[in-house]
Amino acid sequence: MKHAFSLALLLAAAAGAAVAAPPQPDYHPSMGDLMTMAVQPRHTKLSLAGQAHNWTYAAYETDELRHAFDRIAKTIPVYRDNDIAGAAQQNMKAPLDALDAAIKARNPAAFTLAYGRVTKGCNACHQNLSHPEVVIKSPAAGAYPDQDFRPRAGK
Template sequence: MKLSRLPVVILIGSTSLLLACADLHHHEHEHQKNAHFIPGLGEIMAQTAVRHTKLWFAGQARNWELAAYEVDELHEGFEDAGKHHPTHKQIKQPIPELIAQHMDRPLAGLEQAIKDKNLQTFIENYNALTAACNACHQGTEFGFNVVTQPSFNPFANQAFGTGN
């Protein structure tokens, strides 16, 4: 009787091994698929809105280190937008050109204001960045998306006043 169970044990063991290998292959495939995920332009722009807001509160708190970080993150987000979405829907001009045309000057001004730790110049350049966002939206038929200076801090879990 013990000998007659051997084929059943082998069958169950082999099946378990095959299922485990198939499951491992499935997880590897899912990991590879997720490793190539590219966020849509809308998701990148939503994150840009977050960075824009955090930049404002960092500057108001004179947390220049955080403000510099947020400007760098804006640069990265715009770079990702242009790299992953060189064109978009009805927009005629390539996205990288639009970004350079509208964002380069105000971001450079913000970088200098942050380096100088000059709140007044920071505010002027932040407002220029906000106006540039809106000009880009207007010029691409996305004018319904209006960017403003934040009126309240939605980030209750972040202390903007820490830093230098």
């Protein structure tokens, strides 16, 4: 089968015809990939949105972060014998609920407190899941120079 496929590709190439792309392999991102892609940037952006008092965007991004954990738990249900849905629930649910409440109240002080709880939750999970070397903190500076975090007029 494989040979026949390669031969067909060769013949097609030789004839100058468009070459069909080979089937794509399934992509299986690791936990570190998912953290880097789906979690860490959102944690940073949430801080920037809070500093800008952009509550509409902060609410959106909190929701994105919450659902990112749901998707991660579906993608990697068990990590080194740990139930990821349970670990995410234990470390993230209450802090994210507090963040949502602060955003609804448009309260910067409550936002900062709740954001600190979220960050603590990140680190608690890293410690419990044998990665204490991954230490998260509130970002000292904005890392997204191409995104405007200021609220839109009237929002």
